[in-house]
Amino acid sequence: MKNSVKVLVACGAGVATSTVVMQKLEDLFKENKINAQLIQIKIAEASSRQKDADMLVSTSLLPTQYSIPAIVAMGYLTGVGKDKLDTKIIDTAREILEG
Template sequence: MIKIVVSCGSGVVTSAIVARYVADFLDAHGYAGRYELVRCCMADAPTQCADADFLIATTVAPMGITCEYVSGVPFLTGKGRTDVEKRILDLMAR
């Protein structure tokens, strides 16, 4: 099971938007049931990422992140979304 942490400043609004988009995107690409999404605030991200495969965040990566980092901003703005989607698929294929 691939663990994906989705984080924003407070762990409430933008992380929910990004998590829904990522789930729909991964399911559409055949990954349904093969990943776990965990939402959190940025303060909790280092702890959540300790055993995660990658972090998708709507802020810069905080200090102490030990997993791969992916910017979630393109899911909110649309700019650069194709590149981020490709990166996520690459990370899922590892």
């Protein structure tokens, strides 16, 4: 059983929208008492960095398939489906922790 989830947080350039999502994820994990390590990246880096992470949360469309759970988090920018997105991320994190 793991005690922490490593999450890659990606957007096109690795700056603007991923910063917004980073803040939302920090709050979400804190509220749900999940210990998470968030790493901000460009989506282009995701393939090479996935082996060191448990989950990918991206604000851009995923250019490829990944070996870790990958969640598109547009809902955090648009507000549409945000609750469903929160649930999906928390459920995925719990599955990873329970391993």
